[in-house]
Amino acid sequence: MKILLLINWKIRYCNNIPENLQPSDYDCPQVPFWFFRYFSNRPEVTVIDISAPTWIEKLENKIRFHIYQTIKILPRLNKFDLIIVHGSNSAMLLCALKRLLHLKTPPIIDVDISSFHQASTSGLIHRLAQFASHSFDYMIYHASSQSSYFHDQFPWLDDISEFIPVGVDSEYWNKKYVRKYSDTGNQYFISVGYRKRDWNTLIKAFNKANVQEELYLVGNPSLKVDNPKIKVLPFLSIDELMKYISYAKASIIPLDNFNYSFGQLTLLQQMAIGTPIIADDVPAIHDYISESNGVVAYEPYNCDDLANRIRFVSMLPLHDLSKLGLNNRKATEELLNEKHMARCFEKICNSFFE
Incomplete structure (x- = not known):
């Protein structure tokens, strides 16, 4: 053919x-x-x-x-x-x-x-x-x-x-990046995105959550924040970015609510390396987060709901946090590949x- x-x-x-x-x-x-x-x-x-x-x-x-x-x-x-x-x-x-x-x-x-x-x-x-x-x-x-x-x-x-x-090419991401867990590491959340991200709700929710971890924002260097625990990082190479993600406690994916496909590979690549994820349940990724028990979902644009989810993940013991990541990797190995x-x-x- x-x-x-x-x-x-x-x-x-x-x-x-x-x-x-x-x-x-x-x-x-x-x-x-x-x-x-x-x-x-x-x-x-x-x-x-x-x-x-x-x-x-x-x-x-x-x-x-x-x-x-x-x-x-x-x-x-x-x-x-x-x-x-x-x-x-x-x-x-x-x-x-x-x-x-x-x-x-x-x-x-x-x-x-x-x-x-x-x-x-x-x-x-x-x-x-x-x-x-x-x-x-x-x-x-x-x-x-x-x-x-x-x-x-x-x-x-x-x-x-x-x-x-x-x-997602689960074999490529699994071989190239290995998720790291430790009792002393994983002390920050990370959120990555270049377009169509609901930064406003995420920043408000993180301020409200008042957790011990820091939040790294990657993809929009022009963001202005007052909270010293929120770090706005410059653009990173894919290798640098995935290393940041692999060491994070969890990734937060705050997509805008549109009825078409976007943000799916961002989600799936992070799932493939075994990252715990917090994401809003928008149409673009609903099918994908429904296939894994490793994604903690929240209502789009709901600051209180997201703050509660951040607190929940922040307090998880290492074993439970690791299980979220393994569930995400399993979903990409079995279906979303x-x-x-x-x-x-x-x-x-x-x-x-x-």
């Missing part, structure tokens, strides 16, 4: 496997790309990322979908058996052209991440998404709550769409050729 994969991020194209990158961030002829290495019948995958000349990238950032990616592959479309588009913003131009010009293409599977531009219900981009989505042969999404939005705004996709949990995701994808891919 020859698959054309359009992805909505940049990767490194290389001849040898890089040591410092996980499999979703490089394309090397020595190994199948990303989770496709877990297909029982390994396909031939051609990966096209969103790299483009600078002036085109600036334009794409304004119009919120990728055009250069589609232009590059248009002449080669029919050399493939299947097209998978990871991120609907990479599918818009291709699928709109298919419908407008009656192009003949292989079946197109769209993997929707952001509920078509952050679950919008009006505007030009939304109407373009509705128009283009009629060209989908199948759609996959990673938060089950998205189904209500699709049913309301894209009802023609009801019978050709499916929720599949996104999976790339192998399981690959099996689900492969079943759908094969269905087009039965």
Whole structure:
């Protein structure tokens, strides 16, 4: 099976496997790309990322979908058996052209991440998404709550769409980072995020919790806090960041409440290395925290509830804290991993050729 994969991020194209990158961030002829290495019948995958000349990238950032990616592959479309588009913003131009010009293409599977531009219900981009989505042969999404939005705004996709949990490369994270527990260590909480984080509730709740541990905030150096026990750290390399996480008492993930997929890999990577987690039960991660007894959930934007959860975790004995982390690791090893995701994808891919 020859698959054309359009992805909505940049990767490194290389001849040898890089040591410092996980499999979703490089394309090397020595190994199948990303989770496709877990297909029982390994396909031939051609990966096209969103790299483009600078002036085109600036334009794409304004119009919120990728055009250069589609232009590059248009002449080669029919050399493939299947097209998978990871991120609907990479599918818009291709699928709109298919419908407008009656192009003949292989079946197109769209993997929707952001509920078509952050679950919008009006505007030009939304109407373009509705128009283009009629060209989908199948759609996959990673938060089950998205189904209500699709049913309301894209009802023609009801019978050709499916929720599949996104999976983490649990083997990669388990081997690279080892969770550390000790009676004298683990004396701080950590919270990591670059966008769409409810810092306001977290800071208020931590002040109210009045626990002995410190709180490290990573990802927004511009945050201003008065509490000396809250440390705002600069941007960290992934190695530095994961070491901070592996030594923390627990990680707090305060996501904003939106009905599309985000924050899932942040959660899953930390689960994979065995970190106890406090997280708000928002649609983006509800499916994932429900699969583990290692995530202490709180009500979104509820300062009192979060403060109580912080106190609860702060007072846990080492054995119970360790159990939370082990439960999280187990959930990624048994279900929330790339192998399981690959099996689900492969079943759908094969269905087009039965």
